[in-house]
Amino acid sequence: MLKINKPIRANPAFMKVARLLAHVVIFGWLGIVFYQGFSDQLGGDPVQTLLDFTGIGALNLLVISLIISPLAMSFKFTQLLPFRRPVGLYSALYGLSHFYVFIAFELQFEMQLIFAEIIKRPYITVGFVTLIILIVLAVTSVNRIKKRMGTTWFTLHSLAYVAVVLAGLHYLWLVKSAWYEPAIYLIFSVCLLFLRRDKIKKIFK
Amino acid sequence: MFFKFRNSNSLTENQVTDEAVYKQRRDVLKKLGYLGAGTLLAASTKATAGPFDWFSDEDKAKFATSALNFSKVESNASSDILTPMDKATGYNNFYEFGTDKEDPIQHSQSFRVDPWSLSIEGLVEKPITLGYDDLFSSFDLEERIYRLRCVEAWSMVIPWLGFSLANIIKKAQPLSSAKYVSFQTLYEPKQMPGQRSRFTGGGVDFPYVEGLRLDEAMQSLTMLSVGMYGKTLPPQNGAPIRLVVPWKYGFKSIKSIVKIVLTDKQPPTTWQTLAADEYGFYANVNPKVDHPRWSQARERRITGGGLLAQNRIDTLPFNGYDEVASLYKSMDLSKFY
Ligand code: HEM
Numbered sequence: 277m278l279k280i281n282k283p284i285r286a287n288p289a290f291m292k293v294a295r296l297l298a299h300v301v302i303f304g305w306l307g308i309v310f311y312q313g314f315s316d317q318l319g320g321d322p323v324q325t326l327l328d329f330t331g332i333g334a335l336n337l338l339v340i341s342l343i344i345s346p347l348a349m350s351f352k353f354t355q356l357l358p359f360r361r362p363v364g365l366y367s368a369l370y371g372l373s374h375f376y377v378f379i380a381f382e383l384q385f386e387m388q389l390i391f392a393e394i395i396k397r398p399y400i401t402v403g404f405v406t407l408i409i410l411i412v413l414a415v416t417s418v419n420r421i422k423k424r425m426g427t428t429w430f431t432l433h434s435l436a437y438v439a440v441v442l443a444g445l446h447y448l449w450l451v452k453s454a455w456y457e458p459a460i461y462l463i464f465s466v467c468l469l470f471l472r473r474d475k476i477k478k479i480f481k
Numbered sequence: 482m483f484f485k486f487r488n489s490n491s492l493t494e495n496q497v498t499d500e501a502v503y504k505q506r507r508d509v510l511k512k513l514g515y516l517g518a519g520t521l522l523a524a525s526t527k528a529t530a531g532p533f534d535w536f537s538d539e540d541k542a543k544f545a546t547s548a549l550n551f552s553k554v555e556s557n558a559s560s561d562i563l564t565p566m567d568k569a570t571g572y573n574n575f576y577e578f579g580t581d582k583e584d585p586i587q588h589s590q591s592f593r594v595d596p597w598s599l600s601i602e603g604l605v606e607k608p609i610t611l612g613y614d615d616l617f618s619s620f621d622l623e624e625r626i627y628r629l630r631c632v633e634a635w636s637m638v639i640p641w642l643g644f645s646l647a648n649i650i651k652k653a654q655p656l657s658s659a660k661y662v663s664f665q666t667l668y669e670p671k672q673m674p675g676q677r678s679r680f681t682g683g684g685v686d687f688p689y690v691e692g693l694r695l696d697e698a699m700q701s702l703t704m705l706s707v708g709m710y711g712k713t714l715p716p717q718n719g720a721p722i723r724l725v726v727p728w729k730y731g732f733k734s735i736k737s738i739v740k741i742v743l744t745d746k747q748p749p750t751t752w753q754t755l756a757a758d759e760y761g762f763y764a765n766v767n768p769k770v771d772h773p774r775w776s777q778a779r780e781r782r783i784t785g786g787g788l789l790a791q792n793r794i795d796t797l798p799f800n801g802y803d804e805v806a807s808l809y810k811s812m813d814l815s816k817f818y
Contacts, residue, residue, distance in 0.1 A: 316787035319583055320572015321635055323781065323788065382781070384793045389776065397774055450774065453755055454580045454683040 283352035291355050298359065302366045306333070306373060323381040330374035335443045335461060337367035338410070339468075342440060346471050361417055364436065368414035371407045399449035402442050409439040431479055437472065440465045544590045544720070546712040551622040551642050557801060558626045558727075564637035565785040566710045572783070573717045574631070575736055577666065577673035580683040585717035588674055592716035594737075599722060603663075603742035606654030616707050616722050620644035624711075625704060627727035629734070630766045630800045635781045641725050642708030647699045655695065655743050662698040663748035664691045664724060665740040685751060691724065691735040692748035692762065696808055702727055705738075728799040730764045761818040765809070766800035770818045 341363040448458035575585040668688035675682035714720040719736025752760035
């Protein structure tokens with residue numbers, strides 16, 4: 277991996293502003309797109325647009341949350357690390373919104389159909405498992421729980437890598453024919469896994 | 482449930498606003514300097530919201546459509562609520578112009594339709610070639626309101642203008658050996674960015690081709706459409722001439738047709754070639770036969786009005802056009818999907 281000797285240090289005030297900005301953009305964006313959906317400004321099929329936006333959003337945020345560590349390490353830029361938790365949490369929030377759009381607007385609370393789809397359609401099963409992982413990780417990211425879990429916490433949170441691969445698979449499975457984008461995500465996830473191979477090896481020891 | 486679904490019968494006034502009135506209002510608002518950052522965010526036709534959309538040019542020259550003369554024909558969809566025109570023209574599957582639903586309207590506005598040439602050939606007595614003007618003058622135009630059911634489980638209700646495909650086939654006098662009709666979309670990568678590479682066109686091997694059995698093609702519901710909502714077709718909906726087969730999934734209704742060939746063998750069709758286990762030759766709307774990745778039992782009717790006005794309704798066999806059932810009397814439709 278690329279190694280840089282001189283650590284990067286930014287003005288703490290700047291990092292604070294950057295964090296605030298990240299919150300505003302990630303949360304605000306979700307809010308705006310939902311608002312547009314309710315007020316019929318999302319084109320022909322607001323449900324599909326919202327479903328795609330939240331799905332891609334969840335995946336992008338998950339990928340970003342996983343790149344932060346390797347970036348921080350290569351550039352010795354440890355101030356990036358506090359971004360991991362909020363970005364990961366937002367990934368879970370986008371994932372939950374995605375699921376909510378699916379059951380509330382796509383299937384409009386036809387409970388039987390919701391269960392049937394989760395069981396019957398492999399790509400939805402995979403999405404569901406991904407979402408469960410994201411929720412478990414979000415809940416256990418609370419400081420008190422994290423402390424209590426000790427080293428198991430790190431093992432558990434390696435599931436984020438499983439989640440990113442599963443999300444890529446979910447995406448690849450659902451496209452009708454344009455498989456390139458999901459394939460790029462999958463290849464990227466595998467690269468991430470490769471970067472973190474030492475850490476992963478440790479877990480399986 | 483956190484939200485109550487608004488019944489689509491209670492469409493509010495702005496949901497059915499005529500396009501012209503809507504644009505007029507926007508112009509007024511613009512003059513007042515009222516459409517600022519808010520509308521940039523809401524980028525009217527482009528659905529995906531993102532910071533980059535703020536820079537997209539909203540006033541890109543729109544393809545010009547013109548009014549047509551026609552008579553109205555009653556159909557069993559006449560009482561359904563029409564899909565607002567901006568939805569039917571802003572949300573399309575037309576991979577020749579890109580794979581996202583908003584790509585076609587974005588990338589097709591400079592599409593050239595005149596001159597055009599549509600030929601009817603193959604196993605016919607008298608091959609025909611129609612130029613651009615002939616498309617509108619050779620047959621009396623009728624307005625027919627049809628339901629359009631997409632294989633992706635959404636549907637629209639659209640007032641098409643056109644004529645029965647049977648008219649033109651009869652005129653060409655099919656030979657008795659003709660059993661099928663094949664159709665082909667224009668292939669012109671210069672004009673259709675999706676055709677330039679597999680990456681931009683969703684892996685489709687262009688030109689797009691479709692087919693019908695001759696008796697399906699002769700069914701009077703099957704139409705060649707040259708317009709919608711009272712005017713000529715915009716490019717994203719298949720200008721200048723497209724097929725509309727209301728009892729089949731939307732992908733059968735091939736757009737921007739240049740060639741119709743009568744054949745004695747079942748012709749290949751684009752989506753069947755791409756994934757035969759997912760899309761059949763017949764592709765009749767059938768609530769009992771699921772697509773491998775989604776249920777076809779119900780559908781979301783797109784009527785306008787935002788998230789809360791989206792209606793889920795039962796999908797009907799043959800999309801509610803029972804009169805075509807006799808075409809498939811002795812066939813197992815779960816096998817011939
Ligand atoms: C219970 C959980 C989930 C369900 C039921 C679900 C369902 C769906 C559905 C129905 C679609 C749209 C399919 C279509 O366009 O036909 C979709 C798209 C997508 N989902 Fe999920 N999903 C779930 C979880 C997730 C999670 C956790 C992620 C990411 C972390 C994710 C990422 C995506 C992506 C990237 C797309 C594609 C969007 C696009 O086409 O642009 N999904 N999902």
